[in-house]
Amino acid sequence: MRVSGTVRVPGDKSITHRALLLAAMARGRSHIGGALTSLDARSSARVLRQLGAAISRLRDGAVIAVDGCGRLRRPARTLDCGNSGTTARLLTGLLAAHRFRATLSGDRSLRRRPMRRVTDPLTLMGARFAMDGDGLPLEVRGGPLRPIRYDMPVSSAQIKSALLLAGLAGGVAVALREPTGQSRDHTERLLGAFGFPIGLRDGWLEFEPAGRIAPFDLQVPGDISSAAFLIGAALLAEGGELRLSGVGVNPTRTGSLAVLRRMGATLEIVAGGSELAEPVADVIVAPTPLRGADVAAAEIPGLIDEIPLLAVLASRAEGVSVFHEVGELRVKESDRLALIAENLRAVGARAEASGNTLHVEGGAAPPRGRVRTAGDHRLAMAFAVLGTVRGARVTVDDRRCADVSFPGFDALLRQIGGRR
Numbered sequence: 454m455r456v457s458g459t460v461r462v463p464g465d466k467s468i469t470h471r472a473l474l475l476a477a478m479a480r481g482r483s484h485i486g487g488a489l490t491s492l493d494a495r496s497s498a499r500v501l502r503q504l505g506a507a508i509s510r511l512r513d514g515a516v517i518a519v520d521g522c523g524r525l526r527r528p529a530r531t532l533d534c535g536n537s538g539t540t541a542r543l544l545t546g547l548l549a550a551h552r553f554r555a556t557l558s559g560d561r562s563l564r565r566r567p568m569r570r571v572t573d574p575l576t577l578m579g580a581r582f583a584m585d586g587d588g589l590p591l592e593v594r595g596g597p598l599r600p601i602r603y604d605m606p607v608s609s610a611q612i613k614s615a616l617l618l619a620g621l622a623g624g625v626a627v628a629l630r631e632p633t634g635q636s637r638d639h640t641e642r643l644l645g646a647f648g649f650p651i652g653l654r655d656g657w658l659e660f661e662p663a664g665r666i667a668p669f670d671l672q673v674p675g676d677i678s679s680a681a682f683l684i685g686a687a688l689l690a691e692g693g694e695l696r697l698s699g700v701g702v703n704p705t706r707t708g709s710l711a712v713l714r715r716m717g718a719t720l721e722i723v724a725g726g727s728e729l730a731e732p733v734a735d736v737i738v739a740p741t742p743l744r745g746a747d748v749a750a751a752e753i754p755g756l757i758d759e760i761p762l763l764a765v766l767a768s769r770a771e772g773v774s775v776f777h778e779v780g781e782l783r784v785k786e787s788d789r790l791a792l793i794a795e796n797l798r799a800v801g802a803r804a805e806a807s808g809n810t811l812h813v814e815g816g817a818a819p820p821r822g823r824v825r826t827a828g829d830h831r832l833a834m835a836f837a838v839l840g841t842v843r844g845a846r847v848t849v850d851d852r853r854c855a856d857v858s859f860p861g862f863d864a865l866l867r868q869i870g871g872r873r
C-alpha cells in the first residue's frame with residue numbers, strides 16, 4: 454500500500470474534557486472549537502449538563518457553546534461517565550469541593566478501574582466518599598477543603614488534574630510531586646493561561662487558586678494520540694507520504710515521536726503556532742524500516758496511550774523492543790499489558806508481558822489471526838494498523854469501539870490508503 458494526502462485528526466481528548474469542565478465552572482458563555490465529539494467527550498458533556506451547565510450539541514466541525522454556572526448544582530440522578538476514566542476522575546475532584554452528594558458510575562470497563570488513587574488524596578483534603586472496594590460506583594460527599602501537599606504514588610495526569618480542580622473549586626492551594634516522569638500538563642497550561650499562579654518549583658507543582666475562571670474561547674488541537682495510529686500506518690506502508698495537520702505537540706505528549714525516531718522513523722514536525730499555551734504542528738511521515746527500541750520508565754507517562762501502537766510497530770521492527778515499568782497499562786480500558794502481548798501472539802508475533810515489563814520481538818511474517826479487544830479502543834486501532842501490512846489477515850473482534858476516542862478512524866485509515 455501507498456499512503457498519501459493531508460488529513461486532520463479529531464480534537465484532543467484530554468484537552469476537550471478539560472475545556473468542558475473548566476467552561477462549566479466559569480460563569481458565562483465559553484466557546485470551544487475543534488472539540489472531540491467521541492463517546493468519551495459526550496460522557497463529559499452529559500454529566501456536566503446534569504450538574505447545571507448548558508452545553509450545545511457536540512457535532513463535528515461545530516463550535517461548542519458552554520454556559521457555565523460557576524458552582525455546580527446537585528444532580529438528580531447518577532452521573533454515568535460511560536467508558537471515560539478522565540471524566541470520572543476529574544469530576545470526582547471537582548465534586549469534592551461542592552456541598553452536596555453525587556454518585557458516579559460507568560460502564561463495565563470503567564467500574565473495574567481504580568478510583569482510590571483520587572479519593573485517597575481528596576480525603577486528605579477533607580472530602581468524604583462512600584464506595585465499595587476501589588472502583589465505581591462511588592458517592593462523593595463534598596464540602597469545604599483543606600490545602601494539600603502530596604507525593605503522588607503514580608505519575609498520572611488524571612490524579613493531578615482531579616486535585617487541581619478540587620483546589621480550584623474549593624479555593625485551596627495544591628502542591629503535587631510525580632514519582633517517575635511528567636504526565637501530561639494540559640490542566641496546568643490552561644490554568645496558567647487563565648492567569649492562575651501555577652508552576653514547577655524544586656520538582657513540586659504548585660498551584661494557588663487566586664480567583665474564579667472567566668469564560669474563554671479555545672480551539673482544541675488535533676489529538677496526537679489519534680494521529681499516532683495514522684503515523685504508524687504510514688510507517689508500515691510501502692510508499693508515499695502523509696501529512697497530519699494541526700496536531701497538538703505539547704512536549705508531555707510527544708514521547709512516542711521520540712521513540713519512533715529512535716526506531717528509525719522519518720518524521721518532520723512543522724511548527725504551526727499555539728493555542729492557549731498548547732503548541733500545534735503538522736507532522737509529515739513517510740514509510741521507514743524500523744528497528745527495536747528500549748523505552749525507559751521515565752518516558753512512559755509521555756507516551757502511555759501510544760504503547761499499543763508502539764508495540765505493534767515493534768512487532769514489525771528489526772530486533773527486540775522492551776517497554777519498562779508499564780504496569781499502569783493493566784488498569785486502562787482493559788488489562789492492556791496482557792492483551793497487547795496476547796494479541797501479538799495471536800497474530801503470530803513474539804511478545805511477552807512479565808511483571809511490569811513488555812518485550813516484543815520483531816519479525817517479517819505477515820500477521821494473521823484474530824484479535825480480542827475487550828472493547829478497548831486503542832487495542833482495536835493498533836491492530837487495525839497492523840492489519841494494513843502486505844499479506845496480513847488480522848480480524849479485530851470490535852472495530853467500532855474506536856469511537857470512544859477517534860470517530861471516523863476506519864474511514865480515515867482507508868482514505869490515507871491503509872486498507873485494501
Ligand code: S3P
Pocket residue numbers: 466467468470539608609610611612614636637757758781
Ligand atoms: C489522561 C491521562 C492518562 C491517559 C488517559 C487520559 C488525561 O491517564 O492514559 O487516556 O486526560 O488526564 P492516567 O492519568 O491514568 O495516566
